[in-house]
Amino acid sequence: MASIKVILRKKQLSDGTYPVCLRITKDRKTKYFKTIYKTIPKHWDTATGTFNKSYDNYIQSNRLLLKFKARALKVYSDLEIEKDNFSLEDFENHFRIEGNPIKQNIFNFWDEIINEMIDAGRTGNARANRDSYNSIKKFHRSRLLNFRDITATFLNKYEVYLRSREGTDGGIAVRMRAIRALYNMAIERNIVKRELYPFNSYKISKLKGKGIKRALDIDEIQNIINMDISKHPHLLNSHNYFVFSFYTRGMNFADMMKLKWSDISADKITYKRSKTKRNFIIKILPPVKVILEHYSQIGDTKYIFPILLRKNMTPNQIENRKSKTLKKYNKDLKEIAKVCDINKNVSSYVARHSFANCLKQKGVATDVISESMGHQNVAITQAYLKELDSAILDEACELLL
Numbered sequence: 001m002a003s004i005k006v007i008l009r010k011k012q013l014s015d016g017t018y019p020v021c022l023r024i025t026k027d028r029k030t031k032y033f034k035t036i037y038k039t040i041p042k043h044w045d046t047a048t049g050t051f052n053k054s055y056d057n058y059i060q061s062n063r064l065l066l067k068f069k070a071r072a073l074k075v076y077s078d079l080e081i082e083k084d085n086f087s088l089e090d091f092e093n094h095f096r097i098e099g100n101p102i103k104q105n106i107f108n109f110w111d112e113i114i115n116e117m118i119d120a121g122r123t124g125n126a127r128a129n130r131d132s133y134n135s136i137k138k139f140h141r142s143r144l145l146n147f148r149d150i151t152a153t154f155l156n157k158y159e160v161y162l163r164s165r166e167g168t169d170g171g172i173a174v175r176m177r178a179i180r181a182l183y184n185m186a187i188e189r190n191i192v193k194r195e196l197y198p199f200n201s202y203k204i205s206k207l208k209g210k211g212i213k214r215a216l217d218i219d220e221i222q223n224i225i226n227m228d229i230s231k232h233p234h235l236l237n238s239h240n241y242f243v244f245s246f247y248t249r250g251m252n253f254a255d256m257m258k259l260k261w262s263d264i265s266a267d268k269i270t271y272k273r274s275k276t277k278r279n280f281i282i283k284i285l286p287p288v289k290v291i292l293e294h295y296s297q298i299g300d301t302k303y304i305f306p307i308l309l310r311k312n313m314t315p316n317q318i319e320n321r322k323s324k325t326l327k328k329y330n331k332d333l334k335e336i337a338k339v340c341d342i343n344k345n346v347s348s349y350v351a352r353h354s355f356a357n358c359l360k361q362k363g364v365a366t367d368v369i370s371e372s373m374g375h376q377n378v379a380i381t382q383a384y385l386k387e388l389d390s391a392i393l394d395e396a397c398e399l400l401l
Contacts, residue, residue: 002076006065007021008020026087026088075095106146106149111133114126123318132174132179135162148196154198159176177204214349217357220340220342224243232339235332241329243288244288253348259271269281269282280374330347366378369381
């Protein structure tokens, strides 16, 4: 015989409240399942396992608690019919898939995943997921959203919502991939059934390849390199970051930020790319040497660039510093482009695209460019290389005359 009750647990949370849980007892063993609620004893009726009248929205909240309990009773009854003898583990597996309110609510599960990312030091992923989390919550206009509500129709409506706010294919794809990754994790953890997977119908691949890759040509890069920075001293660091990135095979900002003096040896830079974990050994070209000499005279930390200035920073502090500095860097690049009469949207990642594009202009083979950038295959590199300018094609056609 089993006991299924809604209770207020005795273990106090850090904010002074106590979690409201479903307690399942069978064969002298007990399991607890969190609900979305927490409260203090004065708002709780222990005898009935419900909120009392002093709790805000107590009627609606009690209805939801009864729904949770009813679901537990149904799962238990179904298992009794299916099996002569079942364990609490069997009950938990069935209940987590279809009945656990905190897991079935996508926002609660997403909170858990984001916290796991932070604990693992994956603060960049955590921030990207939090951005997608906030976007979905703003679109849905409710804190309650179950996995079974995430259908192809829901995703199409969300895409329309993002486009109405000037969302690009690339930006929309980022949001959709975050949701897809979350859904896959929920399936792996037996929280939602695989049959409900919405991405069999909604294809993220349709969002690929429609954007124009941003890259500067050789003349535009030279304009930036040769600009008179003495007339714009407030742009010095950002100018150095861009030139350094271009001449180090398009090193991205996160890797530059964490680059240490110990990574410099003779005429080489050795580092591991954060994104791919691949090791790089890069020759120090003259423009890079000038930049390194500049910062060697003013720096007093283990890092080359003046970004991570404090010792023993936590992963969150590092991520916040990266976000703040990168925002200023991109803003400065817009000003640098204007000074250099470049009518293109220049951002930190343009240095990487431009490195590939300029090598292409110099006649370097695509497979060599691919290897220099650390791509897994040539197809990825080809996505970086913008199409030949129409003027070049016109000149080629004139050869037929």
